[in-house]
Amino acid sequence: MDDVGTETETVPTAGTEKGSMQSLAIFSGKPAFAEKLHVGRPNIGDRVQLLERFNNILDTKWLSNMGPYEREFEHRITETIGAKHCIAMCNATVALEIAIRALDLTGEVLVPSFTFVATAHALQWQQITPVFCDIDPETHCLDPRSVEAMITPRTSGIIGVHLWGHSCNIEELTRIAARNNLRLLFDAAHAFGCSQRGRMIGNFGDAEVFSFHATKFFNTFEGGAVVTNNDELARKIRLMKNFGFADYDKVIYIGTNGKMNEVSAAMGLASLDSLEEFVVANRRNYNQYRMELRDLPGVRLFAYDDSEKCNYQYIVVEIDEAVTGISRDDLIKVLWAENVVARRYFFPGCHRMEPYRSYYPHAGLMLPATEELVAKVLILPTGTSVSESEVEQVCRIIKLALSNAVEVRRQLSDHSASGTTVS
Numbered sequence: 001m002d003d004v005g006t007e008t009e010t011v012p013t014a015g016t017e018k019g020s021m022q023s024l025a026i027f028s029g030k031p032a033f034a035e036k037l038h039v040g041r042p043n044i045g046d047r048v049q050l051l052e053r054f055n056n057i058l059d060t061k062w063l064s065n066m067g068p069y070e071r072e073f074e075h076r077i078t079e080t081i082g083a084k085h086c087i088a089m090c091n092a093t094v095a096l097e098i099a100i101r102a103l104d105l106t107g108e109v110l111v112p113s114f115t116f117v118a119t120a121h122a123l124q125w126q127q128i129t130p131v132f133c134d135i136d137p138e139t140h141c142l143d144p145r146s147v148e149a150m151i152t153p154r155t156s157g158i159i160g161v162h163l164w165g166h167s168c169n170i171e172e173l174t175r176i177a178a179r180n181n182l183r184l185l186f187d188a189a190h191a192f193g194c195s196q197r198g199r200m201i202g203n204f205g206d207a208e209v210f211s212f213h214a215t216k217f218f219n220t221f222e223g224g225a226v227v228t229n230n231d232e233l234a235r236k237i238r239l240m241k242n243f244g245f246a247d248y249d250k251v252i253y254i255g256t257n258g259k260m261n262e263v264s265a266a267m268g269l270a271s272l273d274s275l276e277e278f279v280v281a282n283r284r285n286y287n288q289y290r291m292e293l294r295d296l297p298g299v300r301l302f303a304y305d306d307s308e309k310c311n312y313q314y315i316v317v318e319i320d321e322a323v324t325g326i327s328r329d330d331l332i333k334v335l336w337a338e339n340v341v342a343r344r345y346f347f348p349g350c351h352r353m354e355p356y357r358s359y360y361p362h363a364g365l366m367l368p369a370t371e372e373l374v375a376k377v378l379i380l381p382t383g384t385s386v387s388e389s390e391v392e393q394v395c396r397i398i399k400l401a402l403s404n405a406v407e408v409r410r411q412l413s414d415h416s417a418s419g420t421t422v423s
């Protein structure tokens with residue numbers, strides 16, 4: 001985490017659009033942005049190349065089923081991360097489901113609650129119980145002590161999530177898995193292009209799963225992949241993603257349809273060619289946010305380790321209401337009124353979502369760090385379509401809201417009392 005500053009921030013006034021409390025849109029100001037500034041706006045690669053590939057797909061009429069672009073895409077992924085096998089899929093949720101099945105997971109599997117719900121659903125979908133473990137408040141990833149405490153005779157595996165592209169405590173989880181004869185899978189949906197101690201994510205555990213959804217660091221519209229260094233596991237997963245077909249008429253395994261289509265693969269190839277450009281934009285925005293927010297008491301920016309490869313895809317801020325005087329949710333209302341669609345992520349935690357909430361109503365008692373974090377986390381916009389001056393403007397709004405916390409709170413409670421919506 002970045003350090004929390006102690007000095008009071010001076011809000012810029014002269015000549016800036018958002019210079020006074022009254023200029024905030026929750027009072028009487030005009031919204032800072034004419035159009036909504038979303039979190040997770042897609043990064044788009046080279047359009048000319050992309051359209052060329054689309055034309056080629058239409059000309060050859062090879063639209064799906066292990067086409068040339070899908071195979072090239074898989075090859076490029078293995079090349080980029082130095083792993084042996086990449087099996088491209090239609091999305092990461094199906095990739096997780098298939099990896100879970102291929103690893104023969106049964107009974108209970110240990111997962112964080114602070115993750116996108118797909119991590120848990122991929123288990124429950126196949127009648128495997130996700131057992132929610134707590135996180136380390138510094139890294140937002142699984143706390144190995146909580147993992148160890150939740151092991152029972154029914155436990156068959158662990159799914160660690162490299163949240164925000166920050167790697168889990170891989171060494172410790174690997175030790176726990178080995179000691180207890182458990183399989184170890186990583187949900188690396190956020191972590192393409194990231195490393196741990198110089199080794200690329202995609203090379204750890206039994207397998208790792210990437211997402212190439214539109215909101216991710218790079219996208220294939222929808223898409224995902226399982227990456228592994230295990231030959232036998234790769235063979236099994238490849239069969240499973242194509243109904244178990246080993247040859248034209250030969251089905252040798254139970255399977256499903258997890259194939260990636262050619263249009264998605266072409267999009268993926270264009271994205272891979274532009275990865276450096278995506279990182280540069282994300283890193284620039286991250287550094288700007290870091291500079292702008294560094295002295296704001298009660299505001300902590302999730303810090304990336306610059307000695308590792310990072311994709312900087314998420315700007316993650318924790319708002320400590322006891323210090324800022326304004327809650328994360330009120331700050332979201334202020335930002336939404338300005339057309340900055342900042343988001344709470346993974347709120348209220350998987351253990352508070354159905355069906356888990358009904359199955360395990362007391363799960364929160366074992367998840368104190370998760371319960372605390374879900375009330376604090378705020379994700380801010382970044383990506384190639386967000387400029388430095390837009391970041392500056394977003395930060396200016398945050399500073400204004402925080403330095404006028406009492407009036408902002410009063411204004412928002414007046415709005416809710418009178419039934420008017422703010423966003």
Ligand SMILES: Cc1ncc(COP(=O)(O)O)c(C=O)c1O
Pocket residue numbers: 091092093094115116118119161187189190211212213223224
């Ligand atoms: C941590 C995590 N796991 C899994 C997924 C599911 O990915 P997909 O949308 O590709 O199915 C997501 C994505 O949204 C995610 O953030």
